[in-house]
Amino acid sequence: MGSPADSLINRPIVASIYTDAFRHNLNRVRELAPEAKIWSVIKARAYGNCFDAAIIGLASTDGFALLDIADASWLREHGWNGRILLLEGLFHDNELKLAQELGCDLVVHCEVQVQWLEQFEGKAHKPFNVFLKMNSGMNRLGFKPSSYRTAFHRLHSAGYHMHHMTHFANADQVDQQPSVGNQMEIFSQAIDGLEAPTSLANSAAILWHRNALGDWVRPGIMLYGASPTGNFSDIKNAKLNAVMHLHSEIIDIQELAKGDRIGYGGRYLAPEAMRVGIVACGYADGYPRHAKDGTPVWVFNARDDGSGLVCPIVGRVSMDMLAIDLRKAPNAAIGTVVELWGENVPVDDVAQMSGTIGYELLCAVAPRVPVVIK
Amino acid sequence: MGSPADSLINRPIVASIYTDAFRHNLNRVRELAPEAKIWSVIKARAYGNCFDAAIIGLASTDGFALLDIADASWLREHGWNGRILLLEGLFHDNELKLAQELGCDLVVHCEVQVQWLEQFEGKAHKPFNVFLKMNSGMNRLGFKPSSYRTAFHRLHSAGYHMHHMTHFANADQVDQQPSVGNQMEIFSQAIDGLEAPTSLANSAAILWHRNALGDWVRPGIMLYGASPTGNFSDIKNAKLNAVMHLHSEIIDIQELAKGDRIGYGGRYLAPEAMRVGIVACGYADGYPRHAKDGTPVWVFNARDDGSGLVCPIVGRVSMDMLAIDLRKAPNAAIGTVVELWGENVPVDDVAQMSGTIGYELLCAVAPRVPVVIK
Numbered sequence: 001m002g003s004p005a006d007s008l009i010n011r012p013i014v015a016s017i018y019t020d021a022f023r024h025n026l027n028r029v030r031e032l033a034p035e036a037k038i039w040s041v042i043k044a045r046a047y048g049n050c051f052d053a054a055i056i057g058l059a060s061t062d063g064f065a066l067l068d069i070a071d072a073s074w075l076r077e078h079g080w081n082g083r084i085l086l087l088e089g090l091f092h093d094n095e096l097k098l099a100q101e102l103g104c105d106l107v108v109h110c111e112v113q114v115q116w117l118e119q120f121e122g123k124a125h126k127p128f129n130v131f132l133k134m135n136s137g138m139n140r141l142g143f144k145p146s147s148y149r150t151a152f153h154r155l156h157s158a159g160y161h162m163h164h165m166t167h168f169a170n171a172d173q174v175d176q177q178p179s180v181g182n183q184m185e186i187f188s189q190a191i192d193g194l195e196a197p198t199s200l201a202n203s204a205a206i207l208w209h210r211n212a213l214g215d216w217v218r219p220g221i222m223l224y225g226a227s228p229t230g231n232f233s234d235i236k237n238a239k240l241n242a243v244m245h246l247h248s249e250i251i252d253i254q255e256l257a258k259g260d261r262i263g264y265g266g267r268y269l270a271p272e273a274m275r276v277g278i279v280a281c282g283y284a285d286g287y288p289r290h291a292k293d294g295t296p297v298w299v300f301n302a303r304d305d306g307s308g309l310v311c312p313i314v315g316r317v318s319m320d321m322l323a324i325d326l327r328k329a330p331n332a333a334i335g336t337v338v339e340l341w342g343e344n345v346p347v348d349d350v351a352q353m354s355g356t357i358g359y360e361l362l363c364a365v366a367p368r369v370p371v372v373i374k
Numbered sequence: 375m376g377s378p379a380d381s382l383i384n385r386p387i388v389a390s391i392y393t394d395a396f397r398h399n400l401n402r403v404r405e406l407a408p409e410a411k412i413w414s415v416i417k418a419r420a421y422g423n424c425f426d427a428a429i430i431g432l433a434s435t436d437g438f439a440l441l442d443i444a445d446a447s448w449l450r451e452h453g454w455n456g457r458i459l460l461l462e463g464l465f466h467d468n469e470l471k472l473a474q475e476l477g478c479d480l481v482v483h484c485e486v487q488v489q490w491l492e493q494f495e496g497k498a499h500k501p502f503n504v505f506l507k508m509n510s511g512m513n514r515l516g517f518k519p520s521s522y523r524t525a526f527h528r529l530h531s532a533g534y535h536m537h538h539m540t541h542f543a544n545a546d547q548v549d550q551q552p553s554v555g556n557q558m559e560i561f562s563q564a565i566d567g568l569e570a571p572t573s574l575a576n577s578a579a580i581l582w583h584r585n586a587l588g589d590w591v592r593p594g595i596m597l598y599g600a601s602p603t604g605n606f607s608d609i610k611n612a613k614l615n616a617v618m619h620l621h622s623e624i625i626d627i628q629e630l631a632k633g634d635r636i637g638y639g640g641r642y643l644a645p646e647a648m649r650v651g652i653v654a655c656g657y658a659d660g661y662p663r664h665a666k667d668g669t670p671v672w673v674f675n676a677r678d679d680g681s682g683l684v685c686p687i688v689g690r691v692s693m694d695m696l697a698i699d700l701r702k703a704p705n706a707a708i709g710t711v712v713e714l715w716g717e718n719v720p721v722d723d724v725a726q727m728s729g730t731i732g733y734e735l736l737c738a739v740a741p742r743v744p745v746v747i748k
Contacts, residue, residue, distance in 0.1 A: 010442055010443070010444055010465070011441060011442055011462075011465055012465055043658065043693070043694065044658035044693060044694070044740065044742060045740075045741065045742065047658070067385060067694055068384055068385055068742065069384070070384055087694075088385075088625065088654070088694070091384070091385055091386055091625065091654070109626055110625075110626045110627075110708060112708055135628065137634075137635075138636075138637060138638075139628045139630060139634055139635065139636045139637065139650065139689075139697075140626075140628070140636070140637055140652055140692065140695060140697065141625075141626050141652060141695070142626075144629075169635070169637065169638055169639070169640055170638070170639065170640060173639065176639060176640055177635060177640055178635065178640065251462065251465065251484075251515075252483055252484045252514075252515050252516075253484075254509065254513045254514070255518075256513060260511075260513055261511075261513065261543070261551060261552065262512075262513045262514070263512060263513065263514055263543065264512075264543055264544070264546075265543070265544065265547065265550060266543055266544060266550055266551055266552065276513065278514055278515060280462070280465070283733070283734045283737060283738075284417065284418035284421070284422075284733075284737040286738070289730055289731070289733075289734045290729055290730055315513075318514065319417070319418065319733060319737070320417060320418070320441055320461075320462070321514060321515070323513070323514065334484060334486055355664055355729065356663055356664055357663070359657070359658075359663075359693060360657045360663045363657060363658040363693065363740065364657075364660070364738050364740075366418065366419075366737065366738075367419065367741045368418060368419065368442065
């Protein structure tokens with residue numbers, strides 16, 4: 001994509017990424033899973049939270065897990081010498097040599113990937129660590145239990161260092177099938193007698209299923225300070241800190257009369273005369289268009305002490321702007337700084353008002369939003 | 375953000391951008407507004423459709439309209455010598471000199487921007503073209519009619535080349551207040567006697583309000599081949615072509631038994647034994663997480679003639695994957711190519727199944743998705 005120079009003066013929106021929060025959240029994973037090694041999951045540009053910041057803040061991880069071999073290459077170029085796991089393995093067999101050169105560990109989830117590894121000429125030279133993926137009930141990637149053992153034996157015979165892996169469909173929920181217990185039972189039976197380290201737990205399992213951790217845990221969303229359930233109250237006491245703080249400014253003020261409407265479709269009707277602030281942030285920045293009236297935005301006070309108050313969104317979010325009700329913030333003016341999410345407004349709260357989860361919002365922050373590493 | 379090398383082998387997802395479709399859609403704007411000059415709106419990386427492709431496909435436009443002065447700079451560096459409009463004007467007065475050097479036209483929507491221009495020392499040297507924005511009922515940016523004339527006179531006295539501008543809240547709807555008619559009446563009264571060119575119509579007004587075009591039209595979404603209403607049937611006969619075709623591949627197949635569930639939360643329950651394809655595309659690519667079961671995905675036949683059929687989404691979209699029902703596509707296999715949106719599946723249809731509009735989906739295509747210009 002065309003990528004304009006970053007150095008020029010710009011719209012006031014900015015995403016600040018706090019490496020200290022990364023460090024803190026990784027330590028929380030260590031406290032919750034002290035026996036396990038940690039794959040820090042940083043696919044999708046670290047869930048939108050910036051690779052550069054992730055390799056600083058998560059430097060003490062045991063390994064990074066991601067999707068694209070290009071990202072693995074980037075990590076090596078930027079000095080990461082530890083382990084790297086390709087979470088969906090290889091997409092083509094012509095990636096085998098590069099993956100070996102980069103020293104990647106591989107997930108293997110389907111028959112054709114087994115064949116590639118069996119036929120790989122370089123296997124004797126430096127065999128991969130393989131995380132063989134079992135479909136124990138999620139029905140996304142992996143071998144059914146009935147075919148899992150054969151795949152395991154074939155790769156083991158070919159000389160690869162084997163690990164067992166599965167993924168939970170409902171570690172963030174209760175009363176939903178298949179449960180973690182169901183999947184653990186299927187998994188345990190299928191690997192019975194096949195000695196190898198295991199990798200099981202995502203963030204939700206780390207937080208709520210301490211009996212389903214395995215030897216390598218795979219935290220993702222909790223490293224970013226958001227909730228696996230999408231509900232912030234579920235992690236309120238888990239002592240996780242928001243890594244991304246998304247800020248912008250008020251760029252215009254409108255004085256509305258009673259009965260005036262705001263924005264496209266005129267969704268919000270002013271119940272009385274009121275001041276409205278127009279903020280430089282819209283859905284083309286990654287803010288959800290379907291955020292309802294009442295979605296919280298933090299408006300800082302003039303003085304720079306972090307104090308402020310919540311002013312709710314009024315009217316439909318536009319492509320580049322959104323409107324907030326300033327009736328409780330009489331001092332807010334053009335240039336006043338607001339937090340869209342971060343320290344004062346959990347990203348999960350914005351997500352809940354928009355019918356989605358914090359994961360999606362973090363990943364969706366647009367390339368046009370400048371990133372500052374703190 | 376960390377940006378890994380693009381040149382490596384990668385996940386199979388790719389966004390193809392068709393410059394011919396840009397050309398065709400721009401010609402449609404000319405046919406619909408033959409008297410008007412055209413600001414092609416390319417903010418947000420051309421609504422996610424790639425600047426590089428836009429300046430090729432839209433080369434015959436009268437001007438480009440965008441937000442960030444950095445993007446204006448990029449256009450000049452890449453050889454665009456025509457007009458450029460900064461749609462929200464300047465965000466700080468220290469951008470004045472650069473904007474002048476780049477030869478930008480400026481929107482002026484608030485009092486402080488008027489003051490910057492009055493005080494600008496370089497104004498005599500090369501006065502800006504100013505598009506003075508009136509808030510005629512949308513209540514987002516701009517001067518209320520009561521203060522508009524004063525702002526106009528002040529900037530006119532300061533030597534700037536004046537234009538009138540407003541924006542419609544409901545050009546894509548009927549029976550919603552304020553109507554285009556309401557806004558036109560307010561606008562016309564407020565500019566009465568102030569001779570200057572006008573800029574009024576967005577895509578919706580170009581398509582459906584030929585009496586509200588003005589001297590400079592501002593097409594956005596229609597240039598990309600999507601509907602201003604979010605409903606594809608509304609533009610089915612408007613002869614617009616999809617600029618972006620989003621493709622990926624099936625990377626795994628699951629054989630489900632009756633009663634099996636798919637993915638997180640187990641939303642989809644298999645009503646019978648069925649094959650499911652796992653596609654390398656998820657919400658971290660920009661595909662909407664909240665796409666309902668039944669959202670169409672086009673599955674190409676093995677032969678490369680463009681033929682294929684719709685296979686619906688089953689289960690919740692994950693971060694990197696989604697699942698489709700292959701019961702009607704017995705030949706689909708790992709490696710089969712699918713279209714998420716484009717020629718066979720309008721982006722608006724995906725948006726409608728996800729409670730949003732095509733604009734948001736196009737803008738949200740993630741940086742990790744490689745772009746190919748066709």
